[in-house]
Amino acid sequence: MLRFDRTGDEVCPLSIKLHKQLDFNRHAEQIQYSAINCRKHSAILTDFGGKGDGKTSNTAAFKAAVDNLAKVASDGGAQLIVPPGKWLTGSFNLTSHFTLYIHKDAVLLASQEESDYPLIDPLPSYGKGRDGGGRRFASLIAGTNLTDVVVTGGNGTIDGQGEIWWKKFKSHKIKYTRPYLIEILYSNQVQISHLTLINSPSWNVHPTYCRDVIIENLTIIAPVDSPNTDGINPDSCTNTRIRDSYVVSGDDCIAVKSGWDEYGIKFGVPTAHLSIKRFTCISPDSAVIALGSEMSGGIQDVRAEEIYAINSQSGVRIKTAPGRGAYVKDIYVKNMNMNSMKYVFWMTGAYGSHPDNKYDPKALPEIKNINYRDMVGKNVSIVGNLAGIQGHPFTGICISNVTVELAEKKKHFEFSEKTKKLPWNCTDIGGVSSRVSPKPCDLLPEKQVDCAFPADKLAIDQVELKTCSIGIGNIV
Incomplete structure (x- = not known):
């Protein structure tokens, strides 16, 4: 293993250290993990x-580690191991x-000091910070213009310590958009996996303007009344x-996005070819899977199956x-099992939040070819x-093979007497069931009819991860 002194300088030639690592690993227990590439x-x-x-801030240590490993990353890749312990840190970038x-x-442990998160410009497809x-604030773990970057572990924990941020947001005592836990921008070959993320100040995982992204085996938990703690x-x-x-979230468990009003229209980059499988959500005030509301670059070809709500x-x-x-089009969802829901299906063309008053009210979204099939719901208030x-x-809305058991009145979510009597409310839509x-x-x-679900596999679904290893004796 390549070693550095506390200044970040190498303490021995690479060839000698690699020899020592190979010799040591003959006797060391190995930790194995899956990744797009080993290092x-x-x-x-x-x-x-x-x-x-x-207690001690590790922001400088993380920055020094990434900066120094970047010098050798082009030679077969580099990895930084965070060993057992509690590691307090502010924002840092990957390579x-x-x-x-x-x-x-x-x-x-994410720092709770605003000064540990540099202020950055709003995303060009949003025009302003989402909180106003x-x-x-920069995200805790960030990266821009990267290729082949992995954030993973043995289900190690990232604790956003978000309560102080939630209180500031609710009391209007924060001027800028809160930091996210992980945000990767303008990158390709991205993997985020085998982690536990808790108490994010706001959104948890936010890949943006990226290609070839793998997100799997995450546990994300925040109080169900925490503001805007979207999962992925x-x-x-x-x-x-x-x-x-x-x-478990105070907002949408998965929120698929692509920019906000005139800024997203101008930037013009859609979210496309998204595959979701074997996903479980608890979110009493929000959606399991939300498409939008920021969708001004377009959303197309989303495939979700084996979803549990x-x-x-x-x-x-x-x-x-x-x-x-x-547009939001070519959406396919099947094999969804739901228990204790307000709605199974919800669509609205009047969500209404805008970044400013410069948007064009004549810029109307196109919503078509929406397919839901093979679903079961129990204790549901409105289908x-x-x-x-x-x-x-x-x-082009199609719903097939769906069975929903309605909740008893006054048992789950509260409604007016009128809406309690209606399992369906529909206006300005068209399709079949x-x-x-x-x-x-x-x-x-x-x-x-059986509503459509594509038989082919997306290219990202066919990517197979490699098995990588670390000598456990080196990190304890």
Whole structure:
């Protein structure tokens, strides 16, 4: 293993150190992990002065580690190992051909000091920070213009310590958009996996303007009343897969995005070819899978299956409004199991939040070819609340083989007497249904059909991860 002194300088020639590492590994237990690529060079955070006492700031140690490993990353890749301990840190950036590995007994503690998060410009497809204000705080773990970057571990923990941020946000005492836990921008070959993320100040995982993204085996937990703690938000990304993950959230568990009103329309980068499989969500006030509301670059070809929803506001929700422009189309969801829901299906063309008053109200989004099939719901208050845009309906909606058991009145979510009596509410939509109970609204007439789900596999679904290893004796 390549070693450094506390200044970040190499302490011995590479060839000698690699020989020592190979000899040591004959006797060391190995930690194995899966990654898009394994790494030739390794270092431990303590090589750069890191202290895992939960009190000492390790921001400088993380920055020094990444900067020094970047010098050798082009030669077979480099990895930084975060060993057991509690590692307090502010924001730091990753590099290309690089793995950040967080040991199962390691906890990254996010600093609660605003000064530990540099202010950065808003995303060009948003025009302003999502919390308001022109700028935003950098994410805890960040990276821009990277190739082949992995953030993984043995289910090690990243603790955003977000409560102080939530209180500031709720009391309007924060000027800029809160930091996210992980945000990777303008990058390709990205992997985020085998981690536990808790108490993020805001969104948890935010790949943006990326290609070939693998997100899997994440556990993401935040209090269900915490503001905007979305789980996984692929944003203007192409070829993304989300697998085998579990989210408890104060907002959408997965929120698919692509920019906000005129800024997203101008930037013009869609989210496309997204695959979601074996995903579980608890979110009493939000959606299991939300498409939008920021979708002004377009959303196309989303495939979700084997989805489990418990005590959540809605199963699948499409959120948009005049001014968004673009489209949400070619959406396919099947094999979804839901228990204790307010809605199974929810669409709205009047979501209404805008970055400013410069948007074009004539920029109407196109919502079409939306396919839901093979679903079961229990203890549900309303099956479908589907509302398009007047004079500009959502079309090509297909729902087949769906059975929903309604909740007893006054047992789950509260509604007016009128809405309690209606399992479906539909306006300005068009499509068909088949073998759906309770019977859908008249705008979804019965037709013997199995709604579409693509038979082919996306390219990202066919990527196989490699088995990599670390000598456990080197990190304890």
